Amino acid sequence: MDATRVVLAHDWLTGMRGGEKVLESFCRLWPAAPLYTVIHQPGSVSPLIENRPITASYLNHLPRVQRYYRYLLPLMPGAVNWKLPECDVVVSSSSCVAKGVTPPAGVPHVCYCHSPMRYAWHMRDSYGWRGVKGWLIDRLLNRIRAWDRATSSRVTHFVANSKEVQRRIRDCYDRDSVVIYPPADTDFYHPAPVRREDYYLVVSAFAPYKRLDLAIEACKRLGRRLVVIGAGQDEAKLRQQAGAGVAFLGWQTDAAIREHFQRARALLFPGLEDFGIVPVEAQACGCPVIAFGRGGATETVVPLGERRPTGVWFGEQTADALVHALETFESHADAFDPATLRTHALGFNTARFEREMSQFVAQIARTSQVRAA
Numbered sequence: 422m423d424a425t426r427v428v429l430a431h432d433w434l435t436g437m438r439g440g441e442k443v444l445e446s447f448c449r450l451w452p453a454a455p456l457y458t459v460i461h462q463p464g465s466v467s468p469l470i471e472n473r474p475i476t477a478s479y480l481n482h483l484p485r486v487q488r489y490y491r492y493l494l495p496l497m498p499g500a501v502n503w504k505l506p507e508c509d510v511v512v513s514s515s516s517c518v519a520k521g522v523t524p525p526a527g528v529p530h531v532c533y534c535h536s537p538m539r540y541a542w543h544m545r546d547s548y549g550w551r552g553v554k555g556w557l558i559d560r561l562l563n564r565i566r567a568w569d570r571a572t573s574s575r576v577t578h579f580v581a582n583s584k585e586v587q588r589r590i591r592d593c594y595d596r597d598s599v600v601i602y603p604p605a606d607t608d609f610y611h612p613a614p615v616r617r618e619d620y621y622l623v624v625s626a627f628a629p630y631k632r633l634d635l636a637i638e639a640c641k642r643l644g645r646r647l648v649v650i651g652a653g654q655d656e657a658k659l660r661q662q663a664g665a666g667v668a669f670l671g672w673q674t675d676a677a678i679r680e681h682f683q684r685a686r687a688l689l690f691p692g693l694e695d696f697g698i699v700p701v702e703a704q705a706c707g708c709p710v711i712a713f714g715r716g717g718a719t720e721t722v723v724p725l726g727e728r729r730p731t732g733v734w735f736g737e738q739t740a741d742a743l744v745h746a747l748e749t750f751e752s753h754a755d756a757f758d759p760a761t762l763r764t765h766a767l768g769f770n771t772a773r774f775e776r777e778m779s780q781f782v783a784q785i786a787r788t789s790q791v792r793a794a
């Protein structure tokens with residue numbers, strides 16, 4: 422356990438996704454650390470996170486704000502102006518506004534960056550805004566992007582969750598960073614003595630940039646079964662596109678997702694992701710991954726053609742490219758050894774992440790204290 426006095430900041434607490442799994446590790450490392458966030462829906466995150474002092478912003482007092490908080494993005498920069506208590510280090514977990522928190526004078530601020538704000542930077546075109554609405558949103562995002570860049574100076578040390586995000590930090594903020602890959606619970610996600618079944622799997626939020634439409638279209642063309650776990654804004658559109666061979670299960674428990682990782686033929690991962698913890702969890706269960714060959718997947722999936730492959734990459738975000746990748750996978754199914762997949766996934770385990778983060782933050786705290794002496 423690290424004795425460094427830490428204050429934590431996180432964008433919002435409304436569910437357990439990849440960012441919240443990182444936050445869980447922070448809570449284990451610094452169990453006494455108070456936590457500051459824009460929105461907190463009690464009971465939506467694990468007890469490990471909930472069982473500490475949590476301070477939410479003024480936006481949290483709006484009625485039923487958990488249902489529409491994402492639409493409050495223009496107000497969020499003004500919601501992270503907390504007066505933080507005395508500490509040795511501020512550690513923020515951010516893909517939106519938490520990195521804009523101001524640390525106490527002379528205190529270093531380590532930002533674990535899941536990505537610079539996607540809406541304002543690299544994925545602006547992925548959300549499909551058009552016409553007058555698109556013009557207004559674009560002007561708003563220009564202002565938010567300016568704020569995001571300006572407040573990067575409040576961060577003394579950036580930690581990127583992947584080499585992909587490291588490049589984005591350099592592009593957006595003109596800042597260097599170190600890469601510490603996020604934690605995968607390889608103890609929980611493990612193989613089982615069951616036979617693989619004849620279906621492909623998607624586990625994802627239904628956001629436009631996830632490109633689940635490609636998975637549905639490719640499986641329809643080939644007549645392959647597809648199981649989709651998740652929910653989100655594109656659900657009606659995706660259900661309309663899907664045929665009889667696509668089963669939508671909604672969000673499932675971690676145990677149910679693990680069972681599908683243990684039984685599915687392969688995981689389909691067609692989006693451009695910052696890192697993407699789902700492919701690592703799948704590989705920990707011995708499940709190969711068919712992924713778009715850009716972004717974080719290129720750091721977590723070893724493609725067919727290399728030694729000890731764990732999956733297949735496809736080079737373009739088109740249904741044709743994914744169809745070809747599925748056919749390639751099926752013709753080389755014997756190339757994927759479940760034990761090899763699990764061994765690869767173990768390199769991203771939680772103990773490794775917590776050790777690297779603890780050492781990094783402790784060293785920064787020591788250096789800051791020496792300079793202040």
